[in-house]
Amino acid sequence: MQKSFDSIERARINWHSQCLRVRYGEKVWRLGIDAGFTCPHRSVDRLHGGCRFCASDGNVSAYQKSQTFKSKTSVPNTINANVNASNHIDDGSTIEQQIRRALAFTQRRYKAKAFFLYFQAYTCTNAPVPMLARIYDNAIATFERLYYDAQKQAGMDLQLSNLSKTPLKGIIVSTRPDCFDIAKAELLASYRKQGFEVWVEFGLQSMHEETLALINRGHGIDEFLNAMDIAKKAQLSRTVHLILGLPGESHGSMIETAKFVAQIKPEGLKYHDLHLVKGSAFARSFCSGEIALMHPSRLPALLADCLELMPASTEIMRLSADFRHDETINLHPQVDKHKLARAVEEELAVRDSFQGQRFEFD
Numbered sequence: 001m002q003k004s005f006d007s008i009e010r011a012r013i014n015w016h017s018q019c020l021r022v023r024y025g026e027k028v029w030r031l032g033i034d035a036g037f038t039c040p041h042r043s044v045d046r047l048h049g050g051c052r053f054c055a056s057d058g059n060v061s062a063y064q065k066s067q068t069f070k071s072k073t074s075v076p077n078t079i080n081a082n083v084n085a086s087n088h089i090d091d092g093s094t095i096e097q098q099i100r101r102a103l104a105f106t107q108r109r110y111k112a113k114a115f116f117l118y119f120q121a122y123t124c125t126n127a128p129v130p131m132l133a134r135i136y137d138n139a140i141a142t143f144e145r146l147y148y149d150a151q152k153q154a155g156m157d158l159q160l161s162n163l164s165k166t167p168l169k170g171i172i173v174s175t176r177p178d179c180f181d182i183a184k185a186e187l188l189a190s191y192r193k194q195g196f197e198v199w200v201e202f203g204l205q206s207m208h209e210e211t212l213a214l215i216n217r218g219h220g221i222d223e224f225l226n227a228m229d230i231a232k233k234a235q236l237s238r239t240v241h242l243i244l245g246l247p248g249e250s251h252g253s254m255i256e257t258a259k260f261v262a263q264i265k266p267e268g269l270k271y272h273d274l275h276l277v278k279g280s281a282f283a284r285s286f287c288s289g290e291i292a293l294m295h296p297s298r299l300p301a302l303l304a305d306c307l308e309l310m311p312a313s314t315e316i317m318r319l320s321a322d323f324r325h326d327e328t329i330n331l332h333p334q335v336d337k338h339k340l341a342r343a344v345e346e347e348l349a350v351r352d353s354f355q356g357q358r359f360e361f362d
């Protein structure tokens, strides 16, 4: 029987969502958590003010904003971050509310049965290890309690001790390369040993030191490589975040970044297209004519070029940024992530190519 056009196209990119379906037999949902972390790069004592593309809310996802309970628009310091995190742990209420809402929504609307807890907002390793352990433990325990309470109320017979049956499949921790060390990696590895998938998401954005300086990233390539090495030794799954269309970057610059990241063979990859987030330094730079924005029509061919260079095994988690329309200065029509994914797949199909076709390991 002839395969459908859709199934042929999907195979051209190693989608993370499809990999999860294979591993767990169903769709796995990410439940985003704002656990009260802040970002050390926005701290008063470092006087850095954060990355120039980032708004003061730390690029919390659009859906998560409706669940964020504390205003973090002032510039906090690391001690405050810990106090915030401590407050969450002490009462546990905000994490519980977030999980309760996300669980109820995904179960009601999508009949969701498998989940990751996603520590996403700001820098989710920005606390001492014992506090991190309390935060992650609390979230996992809260999830399982809420999930099983709901199932029991629905009259389901449950084996709480059987981890293989837990609907929680893993945790994801988003962080900066310079806020990660061996002790934090070992803590995260302890969850892997409990049977969870553990993903650590590292922002890199570009391999070019001059770009990292321009976007005020606050770390260089060495810190990134060191963090990736530590995470790999701890057998954690590593996701790299890259931005396309950063000021001063040519097509060749972005291809060089793709080749550089490919050599690390990350387990996961997220591409974002640069957006001018209101309140960010880049939004101000754009308004004063200092920077320009890449037209999104370039994205399908550019992303196809980049994906051809990536290892076939790297799981692709996203190809575009996700912002609410009213949060950004919108010069161009909003990129629909599904249409963009389809356009990249079609571009690869036209080339009779696929992710990894031009991957070369030095």
Ligand code: SF4
Pocket (backbone or CB within 6 Å): 039, 040, 041, 042, 049, 050, 051, 054, 055, 058, 059, 122, 123, 176, 203
């Ligand atoms: S590290 Fe993340 S949260 Fe911090 S300023 Fe940069 S993008 Fe924003």
